[in-house]
Structure formats: C-alpha cells, structure tokens
C-alpha cells in the first residue's frame with residue numbers, strides 16, 4: 001500500500017492534504033479520490049506502473065475525498081467507483097483490492113454515508129474522517145453529522161481490534177484503541193463542558209463555542225458551532241437539553 005497525498009493542503013485538510021491509499025497488485029485500487037490535482041493524478045499513475053486503476057473506494061462524499069472522481073474516471077474510464085449515491089458500498093461487503101481483501105464498514109457520524117475499510121489480512125483500517133492524530137473530527141449537524149451515530153461507529157471500529165488506522169488526514173495511527181478511547185473521552189468531556197455552558201446561560205451554539213473552545217481560528221468557528229449543535233441534538237435525544245423559542249436550555253434527565 002502506498003500513501004499518496006492529494007496535494008490539497010489547507011487549514012481543514014492538513015499540511016499534506018487528504019491522504020489517498022493505493023493498492024497495487026491483482027486489483028489496482030485507490031481509497032479516496034482527492035480533488036483531481038494534476039500532481040496527485042501523476043503520482044497515482046506512477047504508483048500504478050502502467051496498470052489501469054480497477055477500483056476506487058470512497059470513504060464519504062465530502063469534496064476533499066470524492067472531488068477527484070471525475071478526473072480519475074477520465075484517466076481510467078473502466079475503474080469501478082463505489083460511492084453514495086450511484087453505487088454505494090454495502091455494510092460488510094468485501095472487495096478484492098490489490099492483493100488483499102477490504103471489508104466495507106458503515107460508520108456514520110461525521111457523514112451519513114461514511115465507510116471505513118478493514119484490510120482482512122493486516123486488520124489495518126482505512127478510516128476516512130473517523131479520527132485523525134493531533135486533532136478532532138467535525139460532526140456537522142447541518143450536513144448529516146450525528147454524534148450518537150459517531151460514538152457508535154468509534155466503538156464498532158474499536159471492537160474489531162484493529163491494527164493501524166490510516167486516516168484521511170495526517171499520519172498513520174499505531175495504537176488504534178488508545179486513540180479511539182481518547183476520542184470517546186474527549187466527546188464525553190465536551191458534553192460536560194456544553195452542559196456547564198448551558199448552566200451558565202449560553203443559549204446558542206455560537207455562544208457555547210466562545211465559552212468552550214476559547215480562541216479559535218475564525219475559519220474553524222462555524223464548524224465548531226455545527227459540532228456543538230450535534231452535541232446539543234444528542235443531549236436533546238438523551239432528555240438532558242431542550243430547544244425553546246428563547247434558545248437552548250438544560251433540563252433534568254428522566255433518570
């Protein structure tokens with residue numbers, strides 16, 4: 001497997017941009033498409049060593065992962081693309097990829113169409129935007145993000161006893177379980193902070209962001225507010241918060 005960065009560096013996507021993963025061998029396969037950047041395309045072509053790309057698996061439909069599909073299909077028109085909505089993966093579906101087998105695992109939360117791919121040989125997991133080292137993942141409540149689903153997805157991947165994690169952004173993760181545990185703890189801590197912010201009179205996701213996140217780059221503040229909204233939606237589901245005409249309120253849980 002070769003890691004081929006998509007060359008779309010930004011505050012969002014990290015200093016090397018989105019990772020794409022190339023499996024050469026019997027079934028030349030790429031996980032995630034990048035954005036169609038010419039140097040990325042050239043690196044994929046070089047990695048393929050004259051073979052044609054046969055299979056393109058997409059972790060989820062966000063543009064930094066799926067935007068390059070048309071460019072890749074233009075270059076390798078016979079590649080089969082598995083993505084929502086045209087030809088979605090099914091949970092548990094197994095793909096011959098390179099010289100191994102990749103199993104699709106539906107992991108909604110960051111996006112409703114999010115899949116991880118488990119290498120059945122190594123137990124490594126190509127995890128898209130499930131986690132990343134040195135940061136957190138946005139749960140965009142306005143764009144299909146769901147925190148309860150996300151926590152279930154984290155626990156599902158942890159239960160596979162994965163080897164390494166290969167995320168869509170940043171370096172590989174050697175201790176998958178430790179990072180997932182840290183993520184779950186982080187979300188629990190965030191939930192407590194948001195409950196405390198509601199207690200102190202914050203009524204909107206934006207006000208909660210200012211109190212909880214402190215100094216945040218203005219470019220990232222709207223995404224933080226969307227993640228706070230995902231937390232509020234979960235608190236509402238849990239019967240611990242409610243949205244009134246005047247704003248969000250903490251309420252006593254039923255049990």
Ligand SMILES: [Zn+2]
Pocket residue numbers: 060062110111129
């Ligand atoms: Zn994403």
